[in-house]
Amino acid sequence: MQDFNTVRELVEIAEFNGKTLSEVILEYQMGTYGETRDVLVQRMRDNLEVMRESVERGLNQEEQSRSGLVGGNARKVRAALEGGTLTRGGRLVSGGPFLRAAMRAMAVNEVNACMGRIVAAPTAGGSGTLPGVLLTVAEEVGADDDDLVMALFTAGAIGMIIMENASISGAAGGCQAETGSAAAMAAAAGVQLAGGTPRQSAHAAAIVLKNMLGLVCDPVAGLVEIPCVKRNAAATAQALLAIDLALAGIESVIPLDEVIVAMGQIGRSMHESLRETAQGGLAATPTARAIEKRLAMEMPNPDGF
Template sequence: MRACEDWVIEAETKGIKLSEVILQDQIQELEQTEQGLFQRMSANLMVMRESVEAGLIGKRRSLSGLVGGDAAKVEDRRKKGTSLVGDQISGAIAKALAVAEVNACMGKIVAAPTAGSCGVLPAVLFTVEETCKVSEHDLILALFTAAGLGMILTERASVSGAEGGCQAEIGSAAAMAAAAAVELAGGSPRQAADAAAIAMKSMLGLVCDPVGGLVEIPCVKRNATGAAIALAAAEMALSGVKSAIPIDEVIDTMGQIGKQMPCALKETAQGGLAVTPTGRRIQADFL
């Protein structure tokens, strides 16, 4: 079973980025060339960028009519300069909502790591891109960092809401995004791991309770909060704040919490917000 700590130690020993260690690991495991893997990841990045742009327009509506247009509202407020949380966080919120809305409206997205959590990683990546003026090459490398952490999350725990609750979807996405953000901002492999741990710890225990069984309420808005948490975790790690609990132990803990979580709170729409009076009414009215 992989451990993030092993990759961190290897990266630190060789004086290279975490993404470079992960890329070499995948070249050997998948028996593909570096160029081939880069091309595939570049294609993923392009889809992410297109889904952000499509969602920010705000014209899409889901079949239920429950989702669509919120990303454009946040983006409009940001452009007016009236954001309460500043341009970067406001922009990340808008981007995360945009991608999640595109998913709910049956548009093309990258599941990162799942469709329900697809807005977190692109929102964080493109926010850091705007802030730090990084290159396309660096963005693609950062995707390898996120993907590597995603593999560890899948092996040691789960990224499925049906298996581990929303902590396994939005929580994993936030951890992946936080690690990628730190690398993009010039942080060390250790800081990337700390950021992932801080982000994941902030999402432990989050239940999966989709109203009507759709990936719409509260899923879309959780993408936005996940992106904000990822950026907060990255900022702390880059400032030298460490995680007292190592990332691998945090991941293992998430997996254990998922096993202890009742089925009603794991994507069945039999608990949480799904069974509130309003949740039941929405299901009856729209589904």
């Protein structure tokens, strides 16, 4: 087992030993906590299973969140994909994989908003991005569940380093820390799934995180609903694009480790009203305030606080 604190170290360990990123993190986890490979792989397989269930549930449920603000958008996309007659040419503009990934991400976030079961990845607010991207990439490149489980380990390794050197919490670092991190994790894992190298994984994650720097966390009425569901849809598009750019050989001039530190610094300098307090940004718009007022009247407080 070898220790790592940076993406650079992680990639170097993988390259030096001719291993995948997932193999490095798996061995680290085995060494640190004294658990067997089989136990760890099965735990990750359980996560994959719940991710899949949450996608399916979101695509089929008619439920709306308690606030009534969220629910049913993933179903709309599926209907549009299956109908295929919405435009002059009979095709949707952004194409198959992009829309399928966004649809799956929204499905998971809608289930989350309805207090359904999901896998935090790295958080609940950002939970749609990783399954959205990975299930779609697997479909595109013909990867199986074993590959997907390994890709989830790689995503986890990138997330651990982000948490160690910046943050994955919207309250601490804004939305860039949640869906930005989720998209970076998904890009690195997606490259591996598609057969890219550890180095390309790091470049893909750097590209996507750079493009999501500065994104604030401004949830309407403080709920993990607006704009979280559609931000996850957009994050999948960012990740898919970064995966293909990296596979094409494009590199990020600023290394991922430095992008992560920059993300942390931006998060710390972000005004408190833009860090999950529902005080600024979209949460402070007239429409958001009106929603907040309506909810305060509609949702009584039987629990006494």
